[in-house]
Amino acid sequence: MPDALAQAVAPSSLTGDGGAARPPGPGPGSALVDAVALNKPRRTLIPLPRPVRRLAGPLLLVLVWQLLGTFGVVGERVLAPPSAVFSAGWELTRTGELTDHLLASLTRVASGLALGVSAGLVIAVVAGLFRLGDELLDSTMQVLRALPVLGLLPLVIIWFGVGETPKIALVAFGTAFPVYVNTYSAIRGVDHRLVESGRTAGLGRLGLVRHVILPGAVPGFLVGLRFALTGAWLIMIIAEQLNATNGIGYLMNQAQSWYRTDIIVLGLLIYGLLGLGADALVRLLERRLLSWRHGFEGGA
Amino acid sequence: MTTASDTDKDTAAHTATAELAVSARKVTRTFAGREVLSGIDLDIFRGEFVALLGRSGSGKSTLLRAMAGLDPETGGRLLVPRRRAVVFQDHRLQPWKRVLENVILGLPRQGARDRGRAALAEVGLTDHERAWPGTLSGGEAQRAALARALVREPELLLLDEPFGALDALTRLRMHALLRELCAVHRPAVLLVTHDVDEAILLADRVLVLTDGRIGPPRTVDLPEGRRRTDPDFARLRGDLLAELGVAEG
Numbered sequence: 001m002p003d004a005l006a007q008a009v010a011p012s013s014l015t016g017d018g019g020a021a022r023p024p025g026p027g028p029g030s031a032l033v034d035a036v037a038l039n040k041p042r043r044t045l046i047p048l049p050r051p052v053r054r055l056a057g058p059l060l061l062v063l064v065w066q067l068l069g070t071f072g073v074v075g076e077r078v079l080a081p082p083s084a085v086f087s088a089g090w091e092l093t094r095t096g097e098l099t100d101h102l103l104a105s106l107t108r109v110a111s112g113l114a115l116g117v118s119a120g121l122v123i124a125v126v127a128g129l130f131r132l133g134d135e136l137l138d139s140t141m142q143v144l145r146a147l148p149v150l151g152l153l154p155l156v157i158i159w160f161g162v163g164e165t166p167k168i169a170l171v172a173f174g175t176a177f178p179v180y181v182n183t184y185s186a187i188r189g190v191d192h193r194l195v196e197s198g199r200t201a202g203l204g205r206l207g208l209v210r211h212v213i214l215p216g217a218v219p220g221f222l223v224g225l226r227f228a229l230t231g232a233w234l235i236m237i238i239a240e241q242l243n244a245t246n247g248i249g250y251l252m253n254q255a256q257s258w259y260r261t262d263i264i265v266l267g268l269l270i271y272g273l274l275g276l277g278a279d280a281l282v283r284l285l286e287r288r289l290l291s292w293r294h295g296f297e298g299g300a
Numbered sequence: 301m302t303t304a305s306d307t308d309k310d311t312a313a314h315t316a317t318a319e320l321a322v323s324a325r326k327v328t329r330t331f332a333g334r335e336v337l338s339g340i341d342l343d344i345f346r347g348e349f350v351a352l353l354g355r356s357g358s359g360k361s362t363l364l365r366a367m368a369g370l371d372p373e374t375g376g377r378l379l380v381p382r383r384r385a386v387v388f389q390d391h392r393l394q395p396w397k398r399v400l401e402n403v404i405l406g407l408p409r410q411g412a413r414d415r416g417r418a419a420l421a422e423v424g425l426t427d428h429e430r431a432w433p434g435t436l437s438g439g440e441a442q443r444a445a446l447a448r449a450l451v452r453e454p455e456l457l458l459l460d461e462p463f464g465a466l467d468a469l470t471r472l473r474m475h476a477l478l479r480e481l482c483a484v485h486r487p488a489v490l491l492v493t494h495d496v497d498e499a500i501l502l503a504d505r506v507l508v509l510t511d512g513r514i515g516p517p518r519t520v521d522l523p524e525g526r527r528r529t530d531p532d533f534a535r536l537r538g539d540l541l542a543e544l545g546v547a548e549g
Contacts, residue, residue, distance in 0.1 A: 193388070194394055194395075197392035198394070198405065201385075201406035202407070211405060292396040
């Protein structure tokens with residue numbers, strides 16, 4: 001046994017190799033620790049499942065918020081307590097108003113997203129795959145990307161009036177860019193070694209696009225889609241508050257005139273929930289489209 | 301027969317190359333003014349296993365890439381068969397395709413899956429046909445890459461340090477597997493490697509690439525089941541190491 005190796009294992013009476021000569025190690029050595037236990041998670045103080053424990057914080061916040069309202073520390077005109085928000089939600093749902101506004105907003109966002117995401121995707125593919133497309137489109141997109149979307153609002157109103165079109169156009173404009181930028185750079189970033197291996201496997205240009213380049217760009221596209229979804233709601237809130245006769249943003253704006261903070265908070269809550277829903281949707285897409293990644297994340 | 305660059309169609313060469321899988325004449329390649337290949341002449345016969353040794357940066361991979369048709373900047377005349385396949389040092393499986401789909405990538409759809417399964421069986425990966433490449437071990441991934449190459453029934457198999465990234469034990473098993481498969485399929489093989497032992501164990505002929513030129517060919521004439529302990533093996537290794545500029549310790 002080489003000396004170095006022996007020393008590394010040595011200082012212990014637990015090794016059980018009573019017959020082997022003890023090498024000249026550094027004395028009795030420190031106590032041994034259990035390597036397996038080192039990595040075990042520590043037991044928590046509260047014996048509750050993790051999701052329940054994670055919910056405790058937000059629930060506590062709601063409780064404090066409610067108490068502040070109940071004891072009159074914060075007036076209803078400043079911030080309505082959760083109970084008032086809840087009853088406002090119930091009331092508006094009962095009359096069908098909330099559903100109408102929600103549907104109006106959802107339709108706008110969905111149409112704008114559909115347009116913007118497809119435009120961003122198509123432009124990214126053309127610019128990513130063809131040199132001429134790249135030269136013509138990429139610089140153009142980079143310039144347009146620098147324009148603040150909401151700054152276009154007055155112009156869009158002049159062009160399209162006050163109907164549905166300007167809102168959809170704004171959402172489309174605002175969502176095309178994140179999709180474009182991320183998809184384009186993902187296409188450009190596809191590992192050239194994979195392209196080479198595809199080529200030696202006999203793939204032609206079309207085959208390379210279909211089997212190597214586009215699948216390789218999906219992760220980037222999904223990142224762009226995430227940004228687009230968040231951006232779409234942001235744009236929609238502003239657009240609806242400035243210029244609309246229905247939608248959640250309009251509802252909130254009306255509530256402002258009557259100091260109905262319960263409805264305003266309700267609107268915010270709905271936006272939050274929609275954001276969560278959009279995120280869940282993308283995660284579902286990721287799970288389906290990126291199942292091959294599980295190998296790398298060890299979650300197979 | 302086609303040219304690697306599809307520019308040079310010398311009809312006279314076709315008659316002369318009936319038994320050849322590779323015919324290289326005065327092949328050159330320059331990178332930013334530095335000549336990496338300076339006039340390579342090389343014939344590889346059908347079914348012949350040639351190993352090409354060289355130090356890191358000697359241009360051996362450059363020559364292989366030219367034969368693979370991956371380098372349009374190559375000068376000279378380089379004739380290779382139409383059906384050729386490459387195994388790289390990294391497996392280069394498409395991470396978003398399952399193993400079987402990787403193996404049959406680029407094949408005509410008709411009967412591809414059955415052929416792919418047969419190739420996977422040959423490399424012992426039948427149980428992994430639905431696995432994602434990311435879940436394979438290094439040896440398994442490299443076997444899948446070998447299956448992807450063999451399923452095309454190549455006339456020329458190009459191996460670019462295919463076992464360089466594997467551990468020593470896996471490498472030994474891969475050597476045995478490659479020897480078996482080549483005995484069955486009989487492609488012409490060009491193995492680029494820096495491992496002298498590997499070259500002697502596998503090849504019929506070993507070449508050394510130094511300063512952009514190929515040295516004298518050395519035919520490996522060892523009894524079946526080549527052993528490193530064979531004195532002829534040791535002599536050949538010594539000669540090759542000397543040619544590579546390494547003194548044997």
